[in-house]
Amino acid sequence: MRCRVCGGQACVDVKRSNTAFCADCYQQYFQRQVARAIKKHDMLGTDDRPVIAVSGGKDSLTLWQVLLDMGYRADGLHLNLGIGEYSVNSQEKAAAFAESRGVKLITIGVAEEYGYGIPQVAKRTARSACSACGLIKRYLLNKVALERGFNVLVTGHNLDDEAAALLGNLLRWQSGYLLRQSPVLPSTHPKLLRRVKPLFRLTEREIAAYGLLRGVDWLVDECPLAAGAATLRYKEVLNQLEADSPGTKHHFYFGFLEKGSSFAAASPPVELRECARCGQPTTTEVCAFCRLWEQVKRDKALPVT
Amino acid sequence: MKVYIRQKKSTVDVEGSCSVLELLRRLGYSQETVLVLRNGGLVTPDVRLSEEDEVEIIPVISGG
Numbered sequence: 045m046r047c048r049v050c051g052g053q054a055c056v057d058v059k060r061s062n063t064a065f066c067a068d069c070y071q072q073y074f075q076r077q078v079a080r081a082i083k084k085h086d087m088l089g090t091d092d093r094p095v096i097a098v099s100g101g102k103d104s105l106t107l108w109q110v111l112l113d114m115g116y117r118a119d120g121l122h123l124n125l126g127i128g129e130y131s132v133n134s135q136e137k138a139a140a141f142a143e144s145r146g147v148k149l150i151t152i153g154v155a156e157e158y159g160y161g162i163p164q165v166a167k168r169t170a171r172s173a174c175s176a177c178g179l180i181k182r183y184l185l186n187k188v189a190l191e192r193g194f195n196v197l198v199t200g201h202n203l204d205d206e207a208a209a210l211l212g213n214l215l216r217w218q219s220g221y222l223l224r225q226s227p228v229l230p231s232t233h234p235k236l237l238r239r240v241k242p243l244f245r246l247t248e249r250e251i252a253a254y255g256l257l258r259g260v261d262w263l264v265d266e267c268p269l270a271a272g273a274a275t276l277r278y279k280e281v282l283n284q285l286e287a288d289s290p291g292t293k294h295h296f297y298f299g300f301l302e303k304g305s306s307f308a309a310a311s312p313p314v315e316l317r318e319c320a321r322c323g324q325p326t327t328t329e330v331c332a333f334c335r336l337w338e339q340v341k342r343d344k345a346l347p348v349t
Numbered sequence: 350m351k352v353y354i355r356q357k358k359s360t361v362d363v364e365g366s367c368s369v370l371e372l373l374r375r376l377g378y379s380q381e382t383v384l385v386l387r388n389g390g391l392v393t394p395d396v397r398l399s400e401e402d403e404v405e406i407i408p409v410i411s412g413g
């Protein structure tokens with residue numbers, strides 16, 4: 045295959061666009077996609093102080109890399125989730141990236157701060173590990189970033205993530221989640237950071253290709269608690285459809301963004317107030333995070349492993 | 350040729366010469382879910398692989 049731009053030997057194919065690029069032209073194409081996402085959705089302004097949620101995986105580290113390549117200055121925020129060797133390795137990858145690029149990484153240990161890691165939290169509550177993990181991450185990323193003076197939380201969500209989440213939300217008609225599915229989640233409370241997803245136009249494969257070309261060293265291992273997770277099944281189904289009909293994921297998600305906005309506009313806005321215990325924004329008197337930890341710590345005699 | 354699967358940290362032997370696309374079909378991978386390196390460089394699905402090539406398959410799907 046030849047590069048669409050310069051005609052040289054291609055090394056990355058983008059099947060949904062029926063095209064291919066050489067290494068240099070692919071990096072320019074990728075950065076244009078990110079720039080387009082940022083500009084169209086007004087994600088990052090010159091006065092903003094963004095922080096990137098960094099897991100140590102390919103999406104967050106490649107996001108950090110491309111933003112640095114495009115001249116953005118952003119620190120990273122890593123949560124050590126206490127999932128044994130997986131979390132140790134994740135933190136090492138995040139720290140190594142920050143050190144090699146000369147950028148700042150803030151690290152918070154969930155078990156160190158709250159006494160238990162995700163596996164113990166999952167065992168002590170009725171939630172699945174992924175559900176508890178998602179709740180803890182959303183809460184802590186916002187809280188820590190706010191306390192450190194950032195005003196925008198940047199995440200590595202990609203087209204596959206968004207299409208899989210959309211499929212899951214539609215299968216269960218979870219209208220509340222559908223309303224919040226957007227490349228930008230605005231700040232609707234003084235203590236709630238704006239959340240932006242600059243990679244939402246790009247697939248996991250395209251992100252990994254950019255990361256490889258830019259020498260990003262990410263953790264390849266999957267979270268041991270995510271085996272059998274619904275998101276992975278949805279991604280598998282969508283990728284089967286994509287193989288037969290390239291562009292399916294793009295049309296599915298972008299069609300929703302275009303046509304689903306009328307659905308969102310018809311719904312009343314969610315009223316946020318401050319949690320009676322921790323003061324963080326919530327829709328209930330006591331937030332889900334505080335309720336989760338109350339449940340975790342209710343019976344201290346329970347085994348922690 | 351020796352094909353290293355990064356996520357599984359395992360190597361498989363594949364007989365003969367074939368294209369990247371054919372290799373993925375033989376090993377049961379969807380093109381959309383992996384990247385392929387030949388001798389350390391990314392390659393497109395049409396590229397012909399030879400017995401001497403060092404090939405690596407990198408699965409790219411993640412999430413939970």
